Amino acid sequence: MICYDSEEEYNKVGTELIKLIKDRTTVTVETKLRKKEGKPIDVLLTVALVDPNDPEVGMTFTAQDITEQKRIALEKEKKERHIRSIFQATPTGIGITWARKLLDVNDKLYKMFGYTKDELIGQDTEILYPSREEYERVGKELKRIIDSKKPGLIESQWVCKNGDIRDIYMTFALIDVNDPSAGVTFTVQDFTEKKLAEEDLYRLNQFQQTIIESADVLINVLNKDAEVIVWNNAAEAISGYSREEVLGTTKIWDLLYPDKKYRNEIFAIATAIINEGQKVSGFETVIKRKDGNKRIISWNSRDLLDESGETIGSIAIGNDITRQKEAEKVKKQQVHFMQELIDAIPVPIFYKDKDGIYLGCNDTFAEFTGIPKEDMIGKGVYELYDKDIAEKYNKMNTELIEKGGTQTYEYYLRSVSGQNRAVIFNNSIFTDIDGNVAGQIGAVFDITERKEAEEAQRKHAHFMQELLEAIPAPVYYKDRNGNYLGCNRAFETFSGSKCEDMVGKNAYEVYDEKQAEEYHHMDRELVKNGGTQTYESEVVYRGDRTERNVLFNKSVFTDMNGKTAGLIGVILDITQRVRSENELKKQLHFLQELMDATPAPMFYKDKKGLYIGCNKAFEDMTAHKKEEIIGKSVYELCQNDLAYKYHEMDMELMANGGIQIYESQVENPVTKSRQDVIFHKSVFTDMNGETLGLIGAILDITERVRSEKLLKKYSEELEHSNELKDIFTDIMRHDLLNHATVISGYTYMMLSSEDDETKLKRLGKIDLSTKNLIELIESAAAFAKLESTDDMEFETIDVGNMINGIIANFEYQAEEKGVDIRIISEGACTALANPMIEEVFVNLISNALKYGSDKGDIVVRIEDADDNCKIAVTDSGEGISDEDKPLVFERFKRVGNKSIKGSGLGLAIVKRIVELHKGKVGVEDNPEGKGSMFWVTLKKA
Numbered sequence: 019m020i021c022y023d024s025e026e027e028y029n030k031v032g033t034e035l036i037k038l039i040k041d042r043t044t045v046t047v048e049t050k051l052r053k054k055e056g057k058p059i060d061v062l063l064t065v066a067l068v069d070p071n072d073p074e075v076g077m078t079f080t081a082q083d084i085t086e087q088k089r090i091a092l093e094k095e096k097k098e099r100h101i102r103s104i105f106q107a108t109p110t111g112i113g114i115t116w117a118r119k120l121l122d123v124n125d126k127l128y129k130m131f132g133y134t135k136d137e138l139i140g141q142d143t144e145i146l147y148p149s150r151e152e153y154e155r156v157g158k159e160l161k162r163i164i165d166s167k168k169p170g171l172i173e174s175q176w177v178c179k180n181g182d183i184r185d186i187y188m189t190f191a192l193i194d195v196n197d198p199s200a201g202v203t204f205t206v207q208d209f210t211e212k213k214l215a216e217e218d219l220y221r222l223n224q225f226q227q228t229i230i231e232s233a234d235v236l237i238n239v240l241n242k243d244a245e246v247i248v249w250n251n252a253a254e255a256i257s258g259y260s261r262e263e264v265l266g267t268t269k270i271w272d273l274l275y276p277d278k279k280y281r282n283e284i285f286a287i288a289t290a291i292i293n294e295g296q297k298v299s300g301f302e303t304v305i306k307r308k309d310g311n312k313r314i315i316s317w318n319s320r321d322l323l324d325e326s327g328e329t330i331g332s333i334a335i336g337n338d339i340t341r342q343k344e345a346e347k348v349k350k351q352q353v354h355f356m357q358e359l360i361d362a363i364p365v366p367i368f369y370k371d372k373d374g375i376y377l378g379c380n381d382t383f384a385e386f387t388g389i390p391k392e393d394m395i396g397k398g399v400y401e402l403y404d405k406d407i408a409e410k411y412n413k414m415n416t417e418l419i420e421k422g423g424t425q426t427y428e429y430y431l432r433s434v435s436g437q438n439r440a441v442i443f444n445n446s447i448f449t450d451i452d453g454n455v456a457g458q459i460g461a462v463f464d465i466t467e468r469k470e471a472e473e474a475q476r477k478h479a480h481f482m483q484e485l486l487e488a489i490p491a492p493v494y495y496k497d498r499n500g501n502y503l504g505c506n507r508a509f510e511t512f513s514g515s516k517c518e519d520m521v522g523k524n525a526y527e528v529y530d531e532k533q534a535e536e537y538h539h540m541d542r543e544l545v546k547n548g549g550t551q552t553y554e555s556e557v558v559y560r561g562d563r564t565e566r567n568v569l570f571n572k573s574v575f576t577d578m579n580g581k582t583a584g585l586i587g588v589i590l591d592i593t594q595r596v597r598s599e600n601e602l603k604k605q606l607h608f609l610q611e612l613m614d615a616t617p618a619p620m621f622y623k624d625k626k627g628l629y630i631g632c633n634k635a636f637e638d639m640t641a642h643k644k645e646e647i648i649g650k651s652v653y654e655l656c657q658n659d660l661a662y663k664y665h666e667m668d669m670e671l672m673a674n675g676g677i678q679i680y681e682s683q684v685e686n687p688v689t690k691s692r693q694d695v696i697f698h699k700s701v702f703t704d705m706n707g708e709t710l711g712l713i714g715a716i717l718d719i720t721e722r723v724r725s726e727k728l729l730k731k732y733s734e735e736l737e738h739s740n741e742l743k744d745i746f747t748d749i750m751r752h753d754l755l756n757h758a759t760v761i762s763g764y765t766y767m768m769l770s771s772e773d774d775e776t777k778l779k780r781l782g783k784i785d786l787s788t789k790n791l792i793e794l795i796e797s798a799a800a801f802a803k804l805e806s807t808d809d810m811e812f813e814t815i816d817v818g819n820m821i822n823g824i825i826a827n828f829e830y831q832a833e834e835k836g837v838d839i840r841i842i843s844e845g846a847c848t849a850l851a852n853p854m855i856e857e858v859f860v861n862l863i864s865n866a867l868k869y870g871s872d873k874g875d876i877v878v879r880i881e882d883a884d885d886n887c888k889i890a891v892t893d894s895g896e897g898i899s900d901e902d903k904p905l906v907f908e909r910f911k912r913v914g915n916k917s918i919k920g921s922g923l924g925l926a927i928v929k930r931i932v933e934l935h936k937g938k939v940g941v942e943d944n945p946e947g948k949g950s951m952f953w954v955t956l957k958k959a
Contacts (some may be wrong), residue, residue, distance in 0.1 A: 023050035023058045031063065038065055039073045048084070060085045109424050109446035110365060110461045111206035114193070118143050118157065127206055132179035146176040148183055160190055164202065167195045169382065176206070185210045189365050189382075205365055207463070216468075217578055230485055233493075233588055234571060236315065236336030237485065239322065242292055242329065244268050244285070248485075256315070256338050258308030274305040288319070291332045295321045302339070314340045318490060325480055333488050369448070369459040374398050374415045377457060386433055386462070403432065414443070418458055422447050431462060440466045492589040495575070498582055500524045500541050512589060514560025533557065540570070544585055548574050554592065567596040622702070622713040627651055627668050630711065639716065641687035657685060667697070671712055675701050684716065694719050762788040810852045810934060814959040817847045817887050821878055824859050828867065836873045839863065843880040847887040849956040851935055858931050858939075859889065861924045862952050866893035870949065886937070886955040894949040903941050932956075 022028040027049045034047045044066040051061045065079040111127030113120055120138050128135050131146065147153040156174050163170030169191040175183050187207040194200040230237050230250045236257070239248035246264045254260050257274060264270040275281035284303055290296045297320045305313050319334035366383035370376050376394045384391050389402060399408040399415070410429055418425045425445040430438040445460040486493060492509035496502050502520040510517055513528060525534040525541075536555065544551040551572040558565050572587040610633075613620050619636035623629050629647045637644055640655055652661040652668075663682065671678045678699045683692040699714035765785045772778055818841070825839045832839050849855075859878075866876045874894030881888045898906060907929040932939040938955045945951065 021051045023052050027051075035065060035077070038067065038077070042067060042070045042073070051081075059083055060088045109444045109459070110367070111208075112203065113206070114201055114203050115143060116199075116201040118160075121201060130206065130208060131176060131184070137179075148175050148177050156188075160202070163190045164192060164198050167192060167198075184208050185213045187365070205367070205461075207365055207461070212468075230482075233489060233491070234590070235489070235491070236334075236338070237489075238270075238334045238336065239331060239485070240288065240292065240334075241331040244271075244288060244292065246270050247331065248333075253336075256307075256313060256336070257305060273308070275303075276306055280304075288332065288334075291319050291321055292329060295329065297321075313338055318488075320488065322481075322484060325477065333485060335488060335490060366462040367459065368462070369457060370415065371457040372419050372455055374412060376402075383462065386439075386464070387431065388433065407432070407438075414445070415458065418445055418447060419455060422455065428465070431464075439464050440469045489588070491591075493587070494589075495584060495586040496541065497584040498545050500538055502528075503584060509589070511562075512557075512559055529560075540572075541585060544572055544574060545582055548582060554596075566591055566593040568592060616715075618718075619716040620714065621647075621716075622711060623668065624711040625672060625709060627665055627672075629655075636716075639684065639687075660685065667699075668712060671699055671701060672709060675709060681719070810854075812850045812852055812935075814848050815851045815853075815855065817849050817880055817889060817956070818843050820856060821859060821880065821889070824856060824863060825878070827860075828863055831867055832876075835867060837867060837870065837876055839876045839878065841878045841880070844882055847880055847882060848959040849887050850959040851956060854931055855935065855956070858928045858954060859891070861928050862891040862954075865924065865952075866891055866895075869893060870895040874949070883955060885958055887958060888953060888955050890951050890953040892944050892946075892949060892951040894944065894947060897943060897948055897950050898941060906941060907939065928954075 022031070031047055031049050034045045038045045044064065046062065046064050048060065048062050050058050052058050060083070062082040062084050063079055064082075065077055067073055067075070068078055069075040109126060111124065111130050113123040113127050115121060119140060119142055121140075123135060123138055125135075128138050144150070144153045147156070152174060156172055159170070159172045163172075169189060172188045172190065174186055174188060176186055177183055185208070187209055189205045189207075190202055191204070192198055192200070193203055230248065233250065234252050236253040237248060237250040238246060238253055241247050245266055245268050247266070249259075249261045249264050249270075257270075259270065259273055264273070271281055271285055275284055287296075287298065287301070291298065299318050301317045301319070303315055303317065305315055307313055315336040316339045317334050317336050319332055321329050322331045322333050324330050366380065366386045368376060368379040368383050375396060375398055378395055379391060381391075384394070387394075387402075394402065399411040402408070403411065407430065414425065414427060414429075423446070426442065428440065428442050431441045433439045442463045442465055443460055444463070445458055447455050447458050450456040486506050489506060490508060492506065492512040494502060494505035494509045501522055501524050504521060505513070505517050507517075513520065515528060520528055525537040528534070529537065540551065540553065552570065554567065554569050556565065557568050569590040569592050570587055571590065572585055574582045574585050577583040613633035614635075616633055617635055619633065619639040621629060621632040621636050628649055628651055630649075632644055632647055637647070640647065642655065647655065652664040655661075656664065660683065667678065667680065667682075679696065681694065681696050684695050685692050696717040696719050697714055698717065699712050701709045701712050704710050762785065765781055765788055769778065769781050769785060772781060821841055825841065828839060863876065863878070870876060870893030876894075877890075877892045879890045879892070881890070907925045929939050932954055935956055937957065940953055942951045942953070943949075
C-alpha cells in the first residue's frame with residue numbers, strides 16, 4: 019500500500035486482482051500511485067498469472083505512466099465541451115456520422131424531426147429517409163463528397179417521427195480531411211415551406227399558361243412594335259402558321275392579310291390600340307390561312323399594361339365564326355414551362371462573442387464574403403463592412419444577446435464580388451459551460467436568385483392574369499379534389515359568386531345538388547383519366563338566372579413532378595347554336611315532310627348534276643328508291659336521248675342561275691310510254707351566293723291539256739248560259755215589271771172608283787197579287803244582280819247611325835202594330851261596307867215586324883266581337899223550329915206563318931250581301947223567351 023495514492027485506490031486494484039485469480043485472465047486497471055518524493059502519478063497496470071493453472075505460483079505485471087496522457091485528455095474534453103456548447107447552440111441542425119450511423123446531433127436537429135436525442139444516437143440514418151432508394155441515392159452523393167475531400171451540398175427528404183416528409187438541404191464535410199474514417203459532420207436546413215411556395219408559384223404560372231394553350235380562341239399578344247410575342251395553339255390551328263413562323267416578327271400581318279390596302283386598314287387599328295389605348299369588340303376581319311383558305315375572325319382587343327400602367331403592347335382574342343357559331347372541338351396541347359430550382363450553396367456559418375467580435379467562421383462564409391478567416395477573427399462588424407450595413411448587424415446582434423433565443427431576418431451581405439446579396443440570417447445564442455451567454459452563432463442563406471425569380475414570376479403572374487381576365491369565356495381552375503383555386507371575371511358572372519368567395523370550396527358548396535353532382539362526376543373522371551374533356555350541358559347562369567346551353571372544355575394540369583395537380587376549364591355559351599341546330603332540324607324535317615307530301619315529283623342535284631335527294635313522288639315516278647337515286651346522274655336513270663337533254667338544261671341553269679321552266683317528256687318506267695311534263699327548276703346557293711346545285715319539280719301536263727279542252731267547251735256553254743240568264747233578267751226587270759206596274763195602276767184606279775163590295779173584294783185580291791208579283795220580280799232581279807257583282811266599293815260606315823236611320827223608316831209600321839223597336843249598343847262600331855248593306859237590316863227588321871207578335875218589342879243589339887261587329891235582331895214571334903233553321907236562307911223557301919205573304923228571296927238576298935262583305939249570318943232562338951234572333955257579323959274598319 020506504500021505505493022498507492024490512497025486506500026481506495028489500493029482496494030480498487032485488489033478487487034481487480036481477485037477477479038484475475040478467479041477468471042484466470044489478464045486484467046488492465048487504471049490507478050493512482052505516489053512517487054517516492056510524494057508526487058502522485060496516473061499509472062496503467064497490466065497484471066497476469068505466471069501460471070494460469072496455478073495461481074499460487076504468483077503474478078507478473080507492467081506499469082505505464084499515463085499522467086501526461088490524462089492531462090491531454092482532460093484538456094481535450096474541456097475543449098470538446100466548449101465546441102459542444104457551440105454545436106448545440108447553432109440554429110441549424112448539425113450532426114456527426116460514422117459509417118452513416120448517427121454519433122451525435124444537436125438539439126435543433128432532433129427537435130426538427132420530432133425525435134429525442136436518444137432515439138437517434140447510434141441509429142443508421144436510413145430511419146430518416148422516406149425510402150431505401152432515396153437513402154442509397156444520398157449515400158452515392160456522400161461518397162462523392164468524401165472522395166473529393168471538399169464540403170458538398172445534397173438536396174433530399176427526411177421523414178419526421180409523425181410521418182411528415184420535409185424537404186431539406188444537407189451540407190457535408192469530413193471531420194479530418196486526412197482521415198475520412200474519422201467521420202463526417204453535416205448541417206441540415208429545412209426548406210419545405212420555401213419549396214412549397216416555389217411549387218405554388220410554378221403551378222400558378224403553369225395553369226395560367228395552360229389557360230392560354232387550352233383556350234379554343236385565338237390569343238395573340240403584340241409588343242409595342244407590333245411584333246408577335248404570344249401565339250397560342252388555337253392561333254396556330256386557325257391560321258395554319260406555327261409559333262416558329264411568327265414569334266418575334268411582324269410578318270404575320272403580311273401572311274394573314276396579303277392585300278396591302280386591307281392589311282394597312284387592319285394594321286392601323288392594331289397600332290391605335292397600342293398607341294392610343296383604343297379597344298375593339300366584335301371587330302371582324304377576313305384572314306387568309308397558310309393553306310389558302312379564308313376564315314372570318316371576330317376580334318376583341320385592348321392594350322396591355324404593366325404594373326405601372328405603361329402600355330407594353332396589346333392582346334387580341336380572336337373567335338373563328340366562319341361556321342356560324344358551330345361548336346368546334348379543339349384538342350388542346352399542354353405545354354409546361356419547366357423551371358429549375360436553384361440549389362443553395364453550402365450554408366455559410368459564423369460565430370461571435372457577446373460583444374460582437376468574430377470568434378470564427380466556416381470556409382463557405384469566408385469564401386462568400388471574400389474575407390479570410392484570419393482577417394475576420396478578432397474584429398467587429400464596423401471594421402469589416404460599410405457603416406449602414408454594420409449598424410444593422412450590430413443592432414440585430416445586440417438585440418439577440420439581450421433577448422436570447424433565436425433570430426431570423428432578411429438583409430444584405432456583401433459577397434466576394436462586391437455585390438450586396440439578399441440573404442436570410444438565422445442566428446442563435448450559445449452559452450459557456452456555466453450556462454451564461456457566451457456569444458452567438460449564425461447561418462446565412464443566399465436568397466438573391468430567389469428574390470429576383472420571385473419578382474420576375476410576380477410580373478409574369480400579373481401578365482398571365484391580365485391574359486386570363488381578357489378571355490371573354492368563363493374560365494376556372496380547381497385542385498385534384500375539386501376545390502376551386504381561382505377563376506376569371508366571366509366565371510363570376512356564370513357562377514353568381516365572387517372569386518374570393520369560391521376559393522377553397524367545392525361544387526356542392528356553390529351550386530344546387532343536381533348541378534353539383536354533374537360537375538363533380540365529370541371532374542373526377544377527368545382527374546382519373548387525365549388529358550382533356552369536352553362535353554355539352556344545360557346550365558343556369560346564376561348571375562342573371564338564365565338557362566343556357568354551354569360547352570365545357572377542360573384539361574388537367576400537373577405539378578413539377580408531372581403528377582396531376584388539378585384541372586382547368588373553359589365554358590363556351592352555345593345557346594344560340596343549339597337553338598339554331600334544333601330549328602334547322604325542325605325545318606329540314608318539315609321541308610322533307612312537305613316535299614314527300616307534295617304530289618309532284620321533286621329532286622335536287624349538286625353542281626356536277628348528281629342527285630343528292632328527292633321526294634316520294636319522284637321515287638314513284640322513276641320506280642327507284644331514294645337510296646338508289648342519290649349519287650347517280652341522269653344517264654344512269656334515263657334513256658340517253660332524254661338524259662342528254664336533261665343534263666344539257668341542268669348545266670345551262672348552273673351557268674346562268676335563276677329559274678328555268680320548260681316542257682319536255684319523261685318515260686313511264688312501267689309502260690315505257692312517254693308523257694308530256696313541265697320542268698320547273700331553280701339553283702340554290704351557299705351563304706356567299708355561290709351556286710351549290712339545283713332543285714326541280716316535274717308537273718304532268720297530260721291531264722292539263724285534256725282539262726284545257728274540256729274547259730274551253732264548258733266555257734263556251736257557260737257563256738251561252740250566262741247570256742240567256744242576262745236576257746231573262748232584263749225581260750223580268752223591264753218587260754214583266756212594266757206590265758205588272760200597269761196592272762197595279764189600273765187596279766188602284768178601279769178600287770178608288772168602285773162601291774160594290776163584291777167587286778172591291780175581288781179587286782183587292784188582284785191588287786194584293788199584283789203587289790206580290792212586283793215584289794217577286796224586284797227581289798229576283800236584285801238577287802241576280804248580286805250574284806253577278808264582281809267589284810264593290812267599300813266605305814267606313816257607323817253601324818249605330820245606320821241602324822237608327824233604318825228604325826226611323828219603320829216608325830209608322832211599328833206604331834200601327836204597337837211594337838217598340840229598341841237599339842242596344844256597347845259603344846261605337848264602324849264597319850267597312852258597301853251602302854247596299856242597309857238592305858240586310860231593312861230585311862231583318864221588316865221580317866221582325868211581319869213575324870213578331872203584336873205588342874212585342876223588337877231589339878237590335880250591336881256588340882264588339884274582336885275584329886268584327888255583331889248585329890242581332892230579336893223578335894218575340896212564334897220562332898223557327900230547329901229543322902227549319904238551315905232552310906230560311908235558301909231561295910224561295912218560306913217557313914213559319916204561311917198567312918204572311920212574301921217572295922222567299924229576302925233572306926237569300928241577306929245572306930248573299932253578307933257573304934260579299936266576307937261576313938257571316940245566322941239564326942237562333944230568342945235567348946230571353948219566344949221568338950227568333952237573326953245575327954250578322956261585319957269586319958271592323
